[in-house]
Amino acid sequence: MLIAILSGFVFAALLVFTGHMLKGKLSILSALIPVGLFTYFCSFIPEIAAGKTIYATYSWVPSMGVDLNFNLDGLALIFALMITGIGSLVFIYTSNYLKGDPYLDRFYGYLSMFMAAMLGLVLSDNLVAIFVFWELTSITSFFLIGYKNEDRDSRKAAMIALAVTGIGGMSLFAGVLIMGAVAGTYSFQEILSSGVVFQDHALYPIILFFVFGGAFTKSAQFPFHYWLPGAMRAPTPVSTYLHSATMVKAGIYILLRFTPALGNHAYWSDTLMLVGGITMVYTAYQALFRTDLKGVLAYSTIAALGILTFLIGMGTEAALLAAVVFILVHALYKATLFLVAGIIDHQTGTRDITKLRGLGKLMIPVAVASALAALSNSGIPPTFGFVGKDLIYESTLEMGSISILLTVAAIVTNVFLIYAGFAAGVRPFLGKLPPAFERVQMPSLLLWVPALLLGIASLFFGLFPGFIESALARPALASLGFGSFDFHLKLWHGFNTVFILSIVTMGAGLLLYFSLKPSHKLEAVIAKLEPISPKSLSVLAGRGFRQLSLLWTRLFQNGFLRYYVIVIMGFLVVLTGYNTLTETKFVIPDKAFEDITIYEVITLVIMIVSIGFTVFSSSRLAAVAALGVLGYAISLVFVFYSAPDLAMTQFSIDTLTVILFVLVLYRLPKYLKLSDLRSRVRDIILALVFGALITTLALEVLSEPIHRQTSEFYAENAYVLAKGKNVVNVILVDFRGIDTMVEITVLVIAAIGVFGLLKLRLKKSEVN
């Protein structure tokens, strides 16, 4: 299973070297990867349907409890099939959609990396691994949204999407770390079987806050939804794949996955129902005002995600079943509609739904696919959407006292969504063909076949929902902890309340569609509200933050070394000064001054003299030389107290420092102006206070009882474990080797910094 997940990454890496071969006609071969994976995951259907789960484990960072454990259960299988199935079609579609694009190989690389990350996300059992894959989906989607990188809006949309989902990723990370800390393991299966009750834990609200932060940003819930319409700047295959079928459902996946552990609590249900409810009604309403084909689809996608969040919030068996089925319903019809939108855009060059009419005569198969998707979206029998919509109403009706409110919210959303589906999926194909489009040609097979396949799937699963029930829905519910739930997916439930509600929804939706014509005027009306939309507010917040950081930088990064030193010393004094004054209890031992040798006294005198010389000298070079003397004297002290390694290092470092100073100062003019009295007094006071503080701290350290466990461990084991007799060196290269590794890396970075600052000059072409 590891190979299956990594294949996308491996393929992307291979493309770096062999990409030029897959740019032309052979580009369709890239689709072999998702098709192969789809077949692979299909082969698990019988086992999963029989109630098994497949568990594969690979050790990764065992010392930190982070492993690559993959768990293929019903829920994961649904997502894996969606990712690879829709992925296959998108890969095929892309080979024609972006035909002749100079960076097609790169696009396939991003796409397959994304697919791999998404598979990793839904299959991982380890919480930390889930986070890693989650972030990978954000990063790869950044590249995909910003694929047309010469377009400024595209880059901006990519940045916004990365910022929103990136912050969410950090939030999710915090959430899973706390979950892991509370449960004592990062394996989700172990968490479930350990019987930890998060709901009773004091940290439960905090866990929810962070997990929701991740899920809501990724799944574009209000008020974070604004990145998704922006992300429509991406090429349409990306919108199809990431922003309707897979990535935006990652948040939904996390919520579903965590339902058995975190659900069934008022905080969980109320937040999700509220946020999901607001999202679905608000964004479905927004969809009414859009004239861009992809804009309509984007808002209706967010509304669908809202419905899913809302259903998960309800948390009943019926609601979760409805959520699981609706994920599939939505993926099938929305991907179709996006593919169709891409075809229309590709063939006509516009996505303005006020202009697009009468295309049905020109591209019948596309119109059929689109109509099937629009019907499924509207929940009109016998499509799969009808099955899904019925389940939603069934679950909202079950909710007791608030059932009327929830049902009304669901109906309103669905009415708006029917409008959106027809406006995007049916309207462009009906009516009179404008003369401008008369020369529009039939799209290539590679474009319409994937769309039609998905459209037919919407119809097929509506006619035969039994397959979905036994193969996917039942195992998925089992993995959510509702193994014994008895239900049957049926097209016809008889003449009951749910059916009446469905009829009402359909009627109202169609009425809305026939009475409301999309126009730019309407879009302008809603645009007036833009200044108070979450998007504008967050842009404002971002600008404010930039101002603040500018101010901050100017205050602290003023470029004068003396002020940096003052800030650092002053900060330390303020921070620790009070504590040191009140808490210090050091005693100077009686015989402290008895064992002093003549060497030590001489060294001390040398030190004091060199300090005095440094301070009072009027020549920079002399001051630096005196500093060097001080350094050598200190290394002598190290020798007296038997620290030869330290002494050697101090000695060499001091030599090099003096040389460095000389090299720099040699070129400077003589002191032009000595510091004035005021700054001298300030410096003297700061220096004395700082010196006193450090001395006190040093004495304090000496008077504390010494804990020798660590040093004894090193001394005892240096030879036994590391075969070395010089403990200092063994610590550096063995016991704490990673520290040293990082230190030398820092050294290298510093050297590159110096080199860059002094050597690299901007070329004329690079100025501004």
Added chain:
Amino acid sequence: MKSSILQTATNYLLPLLLLFSVFILLRGHYLPGGGFVGGLIAATAFVLHMFAHSAGETKKILRIHPGFLMPIGLSLAILSGFAPKVISGLPFLTGIWFSEPIPVLGLIGTALFFDTGVYLVVVGVSLTILFTISEGA
């Protein structure tokens, strides 16, 4: 300000000091010394040469820009960390040793390669900074 005494002396001192720095590097595991100090001594040796002659001449002796020593050293350190993983499947940076000691050098293990990496990085960093500053501004 060229002194021919210093110039002649550094011509002989440079190899001696470099030899000494390698000696310090090699003895590090058993006696005071190690890659860090060794690297500093080697850097000092080159700097001494630079003072007596000129940065250009010292660079000629080095043949490559000292900056190249940094990635070489870092890679050596990282490779020595991965060696135990590859050879015996042990975690990153576990020390492993040849079973028989080698004449003059003593027992050789990954730690020595790691320390050599540190040595090269320190030489590279010190000389890069010093050369850059002495040439720049």
